[in-house]
Amino acid sequence: MQKPFNWLQARMIKALTETLFYETPMAISPQQVVDNLQEHFSNISGDKPKEIALAFTGLFFILGGPFFLWGSPKFRRTRIRRRLQNSRVDFFQDIARTKGVILAGYYGHWEKGDEEANYDNPIYQRLKYDLPGKRDRSAPGEVKIEREDGRDLRAEVFVGHDAIPEEVDVIVIGSGAGGAVAAAAVADEGHEVLILEAGSSYPSSRITHEEARMTARLFKDGALQTTKDRDIIVFQGRVVGGSTVINNGICLRMKQDGLVHPDAEDVFETWAELGAPVTEAELATSYEAIESRLEVSEMSQISGRYNGPHLINGWQKYAAQSQDPMDKRAISAWFHKNYGPQAPKTECVYCGYCNTGCPYGRKKAMPESFLSHATDDARPNPARILDGAQADKIGWASNAGGDRIAQSVKVTLNDGRKREIKVRKGVVVAAGALASSVILQNSGIDKSGDGISLNIACPVVALMPNGTEANVWNEDQMATYVDRGDFLIESHFQPPMSMATLIPGWFDEHFRRMHNYNRLVSAGVLFPADRLGHIEKGKLKLKIGEPELGLLRRALATMTKVHFLNGAIEVYPALLKGQTLRKGMSDQEIDDFYESAIVEPDDVVLSSSHPHGGNGINMDPEKGVVDLDQRVHGTENVYVADASVMPSCIRVNAQLTTMAMAHRAMAGKKRFG
Structure with a gap:
């Protein structure tokens, strides 16, 4: 194993560990933390390990060099x-x-x-945390924890790097929510389909509960991954199946009676005003098709x-105590998910552990559904998957009318080798909002990468009283939500490593909070950043302003009050300084706290798992990248079938709508003759 951190950086990690855990009873040594991080970052591909190593070198100088050590x-x-x-x-923050x-690392x-x-x-002993295999599931109504890998993709569906075809009918770039649905639809029409995926294959039989390794690999x-200014962490899957492998399977429509706030923005109307008249009835057909295939249903309580x-x-x-009509009409419900069907095995x-992959083969993500369908050997021309292959750009020719015709896709394999694969009929770009924008920019599509939206999340953790140990870790990570109209609140909880990184606090205070792991509850607020981002030199540049910060303050204050009303004695919002709010604060004191505590984005920890936009639908080629059929303007045979086609922020979890947009564009449309 090549160690990503040199002597100085490793010494800084050890010194920082000794300091952050000063006067606390550590369960492992500071040197073990160093060793853990050396191994962890050796498993991460790309330039991120070098970036983090440089950060530790920067810390050496910022904190005083040898005097600090x-x-x-x-x-x-x-x-x-x-x-x-x-x-x-800003840089220090x-x-x-x-x-x-x-x-x-700890x-x-x-x-x-x-x-x-x-x-x-x-570590688990100190937290009184049990891994799933150790948990007692003998009580009536409990589901036994058993592995079932019968839905994993077969090895035969993958193309070896030394057996890559020179030419295929259609290349689908991306195997996630959009790409898998598109590939299945194109394969259903009898075309020879090659699915490109930058990540590797991790079937349930390879997934474990080793959080660090799974996070690094998936x-x-x-x-x-962050925005260019490092203000927002952007979580995305890099694995066969994309983010559907490492998400919570949430399936929400943009608009649906009883599940979406009745007074929330009507996204269909917004899209029509922007020049993208996708009707609710049209998309409902695709929603229904996806929900049926995935057997989407309300999760078990x-x-x-x-x-x-x-x-x-x-x-x-x-x-009940609010006078605001938006609060009164808010939707509170259990999530609908694609975990099904709810049957034995x-x-x-x-x-x-949803966010680090399902080791039990239970989640019906893209490998267990649309990718399996697309690659089924029972069909005359099953699709095949080339993993560990990053699409760089599309090679073009021109037709008599001057439109571009895709002739090939240029690819970089994970060992650095370059390949060019020719296409006879066309290309579907579905690598996700950020990667698809980069690919199209590299391919000469000038307007690509503009108008990117995020649903931004911010966690709020709370401590319940003594005697209320509930072991919240022994349940689904995300179960319920509140749609307040202008923002959402979603319940969530994480295994130890992930939970430790989202719980705010420093030194012994953070240690105390984690020591009360079994008494913690948590939720996150979700608010829109609508068309504020664009791709610049391969990175997402997005800066939220005072309108978004004002909404965030109000959402965090609301969630804090909700925690206290349901018995919490302390609340830990995700603020960089790690402040604590305590039971007994008045509503006005809570509001005033957030008003003064959040002045700029660097004051708070923000993340997003839902980037969308960048290649928005628009009838006018001067205003959008793809037309109403989701074909790239000025091209004959290139379509986009992922979240990047969404013209504005959709406000709710984007998984189901991404699948529906791919289905709308490709299913039964015979785009490639």
Whole structure:
């Protein structure tokens, strides 16, 4: 294993670990944290390990160089408080986020071996946390935790890097929510389809509960991808099946009675005004087709038995005392998901690890559904998947009318080799909002990459009273939500490593919060950043302003009040400084706190799993990248079938709409003759 951190960087990691855990009873040594991070970052592909290594070198100079390394932990803590925790300098605030790397190295510790070898993992012992295989599921109504890998993709559907075809009918770039649906539709028409995926294949039989390794292997940049200014973390899958492999399977339509706030923005009307008249009835047909194939249904309430009801019960108390009609008409509900069907060997076992892949073969993500359908050998011309192959750009010719005709796709394999694969009929671009925009920009589509939207999330963790240990980790990560119209609140909880990185706080205070792991509940607010981003030199540049910050303050204040109304004694919003709010604060005091605590985006930890836009639909080629059929303007045979075609922010989880837009564009349309 080549170590990504040199001697100086490793020494800084050790010193930072000693300081962050100063006067706390560590379960593993600081040197073990260093070793964990050396291994963790060796598993992440791309330039992110180098970027993080440089950050630790930067910290060496920011914190005082040799004086920091030679200083006492008490001296170091004072220096960190002044220059990182309480700094107002943007660069210092950005680099302060490397604290999360140290926490991941500690709470992501994994003893060599399998799950059973980690039943006595010292970190888990300290937290009183049980891995899924150790949990008692003998009570009536409980689902036994058993592995079922019968839905995994077969090895035969993959193309070896030394057996890549020179030419195929259609190339589909991307195997996620959009690409898989598009590939299935094109394969159904009898075309020879090759699906390109930059990530590798990780069937359920290869997925484990080793959070650090799965995060490194399944996420783009090891779940450390950010916007260009590092203000927002953007989570995206880099694996066969895309983000459907590492998400919670949530399936929400943009507009649906009883599940979406009745007074929320009508996205269909917004799109029509922008020049993209996609009708509700038209998309409903595609929604229904996807929901039927995935057997989407309301999740079982036993799988979210504590954290889910905590949000709903707290919200009902909040809405009952509110005079705001938007609160009164808000929707609170259990999520509908594609975990189905709810039957033996296929129903969710609510282990709490959805975000690092389902090792039980229960989630009906793209590998278990549309990719399996597209590659079924029972069809005359089954699709094939080339993984570990990043599409760089499209090669063109021109027709008599001057439109571009796709003739090939240029690819970089994960060992650095370059290949060019010719196409006879066309290309479907479905690599996700960011990657599709980069590919089309590289291919000479000038307007690509503009108008990117995010649904931005911000967690709010709360501590319940003594005697209310609920072991929220023994359930589904996301169970219920509240649609308030202008923002959403979603219940969520994570396994130890991920939870440690989203819980705010420094030094012994963070340790105390994690020590109360079994008494924590959590939810996140979700708010829109509508068409604020664009791709610049391959990176997402997006800056939220005062309108978004104002909405965020109000949403966080609301969630804080909901926590307190349902019994919380402390609330920990995801603020860089790690402040605590305590039971007994008045509503006005809570509002005033957020007004003063959040002045700029660097004051708060923000993330998004839902980038969309960049190649928006528009009838006018001067205003959009694709036409109403989702064909790239000025081309004859290139279509876009992912979240990048959405002309504005859709406000809710984008998974189902991404699939529906791909189905709308490709299913039964005979785009390639």
